[in-house]
Amino acid sequence: MDQCIRFPVLTFASGSTNSMIGAAHLTGIQNGIVIDVGGTSTDIGVIVNGRPRHTHAKVYLVDDIRVNMSMPDVLSLPLGGGTIIHVDEEAKSVCVGPDSVGYQLITHGLAFGGQTITGTDVALAANLTSQIGHSTVHLPSFIIEQVLDHIINTISRGIDRMKTNQEPIPVILCGGGSILISPEQTFDGVTQMIRPPHFAVCNAVGAALCQVSATIESIVDLVPSSIDDGMQRKREIDRLTLQVQQQCERNGAHPNTVHLVDIEQVPLAYYPGGYKHRVLLTAIGQLNLSKMKGYHQQSTGQQLLPKVPVRKPQLSKPPTYMNMVNKQPMFDENGLWVIDPIDIEYIAYGVGILGKAKFSHHNNVIQAVAQAGHGQIVVADGKVVSVERNTGAGFARGHVIVDVEGRMLTIDFQNENLVARFEDNILASVPDLITLVEQDSGEPLSTETVKYGCRVSVLVLPASETMSTQEALKYVGPRAFGYDHDYIPPSHRDPVKSVWDVYYNKPSMSYSNSIMNDRAN
Template sequence: MDQCIRFPVLTFASGSTNSMIGAAHLTGIQNGIVIDVGGTSTDIGVIVNGRPRHTHAKVYLVDDIRVNMSMPDVLSLPLGGGTIIHVDEEAKSVCVGPDSVGYQLITHGLAFGGQTITGTDVALAANLTSQIGHSTVHLPSFIIEQVLDHIINTISRGIDRMKTNQEPIPVILCGGGSILISPEQTFDGVTQMIRPPHFAVCNAVGAALCHVSATIESIVDLVPSSIDDGMQRKREIDRLTLQVQQQCERNGAHPNTVHLVDIEQVPLAYYPGGYKHRVLLTAIGQLDLSKMKGYHQQSTGQQLLPKVPVRKPQLSKPPTYMNMVNKQPMFDENGLWVIDPIDIEYIAYGVGILGCGGGGEPYHTKLSCLEMLNKSNGMIRVISPASLHPLLDLAAIVGFMGAPTVSYEQLPSGNECLLAISTVEEYLSRKVTSVFCGEMGGANGLRGLLVAASKQVPCVDCDNMGRAFPRLDQNLPFIRGQNVTPTCLCDVHGRAVLYTQETVQDAHELEETLRKECTKMGLRGGFCLPPLTGDQVQKYTVHHSLSLAWFLGKAKFSHHNNVIQAVAQAGHGQIVVADGKVVSVERNTGAGFARGHVIVDVEGRMLTIDFQNENLVARFEDNILASVPDLITLVEQDSGEPLSTETVKYGCRVSVLVLPASETMSTQEALKYVGPRAFGYDHDYIPPLHRDPVKSVWDVYYNKPSMSYSNSIMNDRAN
């Protein structure tokens, strides 16, 4: 009880957790999938060794608010016994949900004399169950057939999403709404469908089993087993195991039943010391009822809970009253694009698409941008490259390099790029007047906005790639022979390393040198590349890539149907695979890069997508569908969300988008660095037959001549 009072967030998934534990107990199955169907929703989870599988990745509690904590890995779907079936009699078609009558089933459902067709009514009409309600239900065959097809398709896709490989696995049906699914129904990759006795009360059974758990987390040295035959590692794990078992007993478990159920060891590359690991252990045991004697809960919670001052939470997402559909950009009196929270949401989605599976997830950077806008003086402005003064303006190029997964363990301080810029400014004895990101794909795509706002200068609507690429020497200014120094790399602790012409000679050497230094910094560092004048920005960057990201996001949020098609059109691209299932993912890490391939089953044909941080080539055996520098992105079919090479997994239903690379990155000069042969492939890049120019937000929405930012400042001073 005390644990629940201290950490109420841990009870969020208690319902589905209890159902999974109860299902495992009633069937004796220790490893399988549990489908818990209620009145409004269906929860699909996985049991491993009799316990719910947990996840740290993209844990959502409420709406789209994430937490960085371990929670049961559950997929929730809008399907239940109370789901409303909408019928178009004229078209002979139905729409299943997502709304539900919920607890009002016993008054609104046809089986209970109501007027609303629900999932339960369809189950009765299809003879999947009986003895529910007091009215006989008869429905036209087209309703029954279409609803059952929808249920089977939804459950099949859900099972695929929760599996981690192709091995067949048993499925347990539980919950009162599981009458919607026949145990006789067959699904690919399922050995058997089981609906146990007392299936409707699996949740109560799981709760009644009274398991008590304890979890501890510690950062310890775990030296490689090759050094001392694993003796030191064993001592540390044994010590932590004893601690978590003792904590489990203190939480109320019977000593004779306590056992370790999970241990996670994560190396911390950024932590001082060579062998630091984050170790997470979980133990469980049966509740010792003798310890409950004499336990009296206070009549009010005030004596249990300390008084905590209530603070109004800061806005971390666009307010619900803001219309995300067909939003138009705003401009100030100088023609600068003024960014608001909806713009951030649009751009965050767009840079995910432009990341081509790499570049790091933009979620954390998006939150930082929204927080910046919430500050009293927080303002993010964007300037067109055409508005920069050729000589007086100086634009800093910023971003992060390293392993994106480090951000799950250690958030950036927010000062890395700022310190890198300051170091370069001091070396040049000149201040920058604007900022832009080195690559528009992934987390770095939002980094320019965030750093520019912190510097109180505008962000330029451009980048050096028009997407994400894995190497620094694939920046367009370097490809075209611009200086590679001064460049500065800074870590989370504020340690900055400056590279000048005396220490680094060319782009290849810069990439190799910074990659090694980044590893020393804990696989993550913020950089500032050599700043460009306004004239150089015009000549050596990919223009309007920030606008492109915005248009991609606008397409996504403005279309409820055919979202993926709308996004493809906004990016002047195409859908090369409309519906595929990921059947294999292989990854390996070496030389600072994540390499591997994803195999997608497309109606029996196997599409292979090779990646090196970013997706490089998509091919059916020897038939090349697309290759770098064009943008290849996997998107989740149900949501239209881009999938990174880190998060894509077996069972994902995907579409494959291919967007054309910018013209500046498709020249013969650029292809030497970013074409297929630059990545070791023995074929040439095949450009698209037609390449539409990328328009800016000014081209579409601004009808006044854009004024040079530097000129406007000088005019203000003159006046």
């Protein structure tokens, strides 16, 4: 209770977490992928040693709010039993979602006498399930075929995104909406599809198991095993293991049941000297019921929740509607750019090109970025099939291999992407900017977050003229990083214009005029 009060954000992913734990318990599978399909969405997660795999990279909660903390690594997709199937009778085509009837399935779905075609109705018409609702569902074959193809493609891509290597892995289906997926369906890289007994209540099973966990994170030096036979590394890991086990006991676990279930060691770039790693450890144990009984006796009659002072809400000016398309920067009388929150948001999108933020709108954004940056899309559709990393002297070095219709594109990196090539055919190199963008989310992928299974596009944005002079290339060109080839500039380069070049000295953009307009409102 105390932990939930201090960190309520940790409860946000409790639903998918409980489903994964319940699925592992019901099947006995400790390592695999769990696909939890509900009424509105599908959550795909990975269990490692019976526990959900965690991630720090690109953790988003409600309304795409990003948090800087470890959370279960879950991919959420707009697909569920209540997903609305939009049909174009004239074109004989369908659009699956993303909207859903949600809890109103029992009144809106065809199987319940309603007028809306849902995912559940398609499952019934395709004989994937039965005994749902009170009305017989018959649908044209083109609707069934297109919806099932969409489901198979969506799940296949989701499995690829969550896998970390090419090794085949079992998949567990759970949740009431998992009737949309046949256990007999085969997927590449999957050993078996399992829908266990009581699959619809995996979430409740996971919650009832009452396991207690603890996680600690620390940045420490981990010397390579080749230096001292791993002695220093073992001492550090043992020390951190003891800490997380003790924390798990303090959280309410029975001491005799506590054990380490996950350890993650990530080398850190930009740390000159030493061998800095981010180490994340998780331990779990069974709830110590005797301790809970004592806690209950001590807390009887006491107020568990802290008192929150009630303050009278302050009056504030309602937000002014702004046409984002026509939004332009403002300058003061000295020519300084007066940055407002919207400008910061736009800057964040620009920084995202370097792999530090988030895009949306998928392929439209990929094309827009390439056009705005006077660049090109050198790979429109590829799949990451291998990532190799090693860290030394403060640099994360390695390469990414992208399968492009059977051809292997290799991208070398040293903290940032250096060279993209098909064997000996160089497509791009520094100082041009080589960026991987995930197709399904529209997000740029940094060298730390790219992983096996990602479906990507590869953009190349040309460097500025200043960065591509002969003098600059001595320090930022390919040969500066040990390559034996010269930089090949793009055949056409448009000058890169700054905010001042485009917007400054325009009468409508003056800061004073803007202030006067605000006062008038």
